[in-house]
Amino acid sequence: MRTPWTLLALAAGLAFAGPGRAQPVTQTAQAPAVAAASAAAAAAVVRVDLSAGASQSLSLPRGKSAIIELPVDVRDLLVTNPAVADAVLRSPRRIYVLGMASGQTDAVFFDAAGRRILSLDIRVDQDTSAVAQTINRIVPGSRVQVDAMNDSLILSGQVASAADADRAVQIARASVAKPEQVLNMLSIAGKDQVMLKVRIVEMQRSVIKQLGFNTSALLGQLGEPQYLFNNSPGFGINGKLLGGLTGGYDLNTTKQPVLQVPCAPGSQDKCDIVVRDATAAANWDTATIKDTAGSPGLNKASGMIQAFERVGLVRTLAEPNLTAVSGETATFLAGGEYPVPVGQDNTGRVTITFKPFGVGLNFTPVVLSGGRIAMRISTEVSELTNTGSFSVSNGNGSAGLTIPALSVRRAETSVELPSGGSMMIAGLLQENTKQAIDSLPGVMNLPVLGALFRSRDYLSGETELVVIVTPYLVSPTSPQNLQTPVDGLKIASDPETVLLGKLNKTMKTSTAAVAGRSYQGPFGYVIE
Numbered sequence: 001m002r003t004p005w006t007l008l009a010l011a012a013g014l015a016f017a018g019p020g021r022a023q024p025v026t027q028t029a030q031a032p033a034v035a036a037a038s039a040a041a042a043a044a045v046v047r048v049d050l051s052a053g054a055s056q057s058l059s060l061p062r063g064k065s066a067i068i069e070l071p072v073d074v075r076d077l078l079v080t081n082p083a084v085a086d087a088v089l090r091s092p093r094r095i096y097v098l099g100m101a102s103g104q105t106d107a108v109f110f111d112a113a114g115r116r117i118l119s120l121d122i123r124v125d126q127d128t129s130a131v132a133q134t135i136n137r138i139v140p141g142s143r144v145q146v147d148a149m150n151d152s153l154i155l156s157g158q159v160a161s162a163a164d165a166d167r168a169v170q171i172a173r174a175s176v177a178k179p180e181q182v183l184n185m186l187s188i189a190g191k192d193q194v195m196l197k198v199r200i201v202e203m204q205r206s207v208i209k210q211l212g213f214n215t216s217a218l219l220g221q222l223g224e225p226q227y228l229f230n231n232s233p234g235f236g237i238n239g240k241l242l243g244g245l246t247g248g249y250d251l252n253t254t255k256q257p258v259l260q261v262p263c264a265p266g267s268q269d270k271c272d273i274v275v276r277d278a279t280a281a282a283n284w285d286t287a288t289i290k291d292t293a294g295s296p297g298l299n300k301a302s303g304m305i306q307a308f309e310r311v312g313l314v315r316t317l318a319e320p321n322l323t324a325v326s327g328e329t330a331t332f333l334a335g336g337e338y339p340v341p342v343g344q345d346n347t348g349r350v351t352i353t354f355k356p357f358g359v360g361l362n363f364t365p366v367v368l369s370g371g372r373i374a375m376r377i378s379t380e381v382s383e384l385t386n387t388g389s390f391s392v393s394n395g396n397g398s399a400g401l402t403i404p405a406l407s408v409r410r411a412e413t414s415v416e417l418p419s420g421g422s423m424m425i426a427g428l429l430q431e432n433t434k435q436a437i438d439s440l441p442g443v444m445n446l447p448v449l450g451a452l453f454r455s456r457d458y459l460s461g462e463t464e465l466v467v468i469v470t471p472y473l474v475s476p477t478s479p480q481n482l483q484t485p486v487d488g489l490k491i492a493s494d495p496e497t498v499l500l501g502k503l504n505k506t507m508k509t510s511t512a513a514v515a516g517r518s519y520q521g522p523f524g525y526v527i528e
Contacts, residue, residue: 060099061127081105099124162327194365202316210308212455218300233455244308253295318359332361426467
């Protein structure tokens, strides 16, 4: 039965000849191992200086070999884990070490007296030379170092841009089993800064037209059988008549002027007023409107025409500008936040979160070679609206809670542009048309008269949204080269404010200096 020491000696290329003795194996027995070691003769030769210490380390690529040269003769050697690294005693002072599998082990060398000469810590990792050569060849100008750690690769060094770093990572991932086994520790030589200029233009056009006739008639006297006719226009699309012109006629025979009985001398008891002139009637030319039974035919009647038309135009313009380092994300929001309840505890306290709305911009630039810029852009224009809002009430008759909805126009895409180049990433044209005609059944098709018994409600809306993006490669500048809106602002004096109504001064000199610069022509902070 072989002891562990026997197995270790055989793995080290030695024949166990009894306690305390180990002899080299014959040339025939060593042939396969020696042939493999000879094939790796071009590997680096490690010359061990025993004055540096009895314990040293060795990193060996998997499938490669190293030559260990010692200043004294070696009689025995011991390898703890031959599955990781194998050692072959070629001569008393030269040992071949072969990397078999990834892992760690150690090798101990003894002299003829059994004393330990050297303890060698061996770490075997995958071969990274091919990966490093491929990266430095495909990514010119980079200085990338690839180190192995178990089954992972560590990339270190310096590259010119974030795009070069991404290429190096992609090459390294092709040589491992899982993408997460590549650790990117590369540094960028000079990070470029990108300014994104975005122009968001939205035009909204709305047209509303309403036309209808409202007629009614009452036939028959009071106290007699009466017949009613009524035709009212309905505006179902807009809900009601929004305004405009209302005109027509109105006839009421229950209100008629009635002549009073003339007042003459001797008949004052039948007069409503006292006669002061005894020679003439006091109210010979007067009449009073009084309620009557009405006409036996048409008692009351009215006919009204209702017409309305509205044309609206809304323009939305936003030009956010953002600057970000290549590979980083920049966010912009011009608008506000509105509260939205998300929960309520047992005591009735409501938890509120805030949702943003307005003009938002989010972009991540990556500077490529040749001055081109790859960007991932997300832009949004939103506003509060009652369409789609949510209302809730506690049921106790108190006012309910209404949570508004958002009308959102959003665009998200990835583009690649040169510095200073523009691209329209969104050109949305939306048209919404609604029309309804209400009429009295069987009458609307009559010539001429049919128009009196029908109404029209028309609504049309058009929206066009355009988003134009322009990236620029930018660099810092001196503060005196920058200008703010308040440069050149001078507040007017009290007499100028009281007598002339001015809030600021406007300088009219042909040449003046502001903040170390010269301007030609009128300049300053002007309020119109």
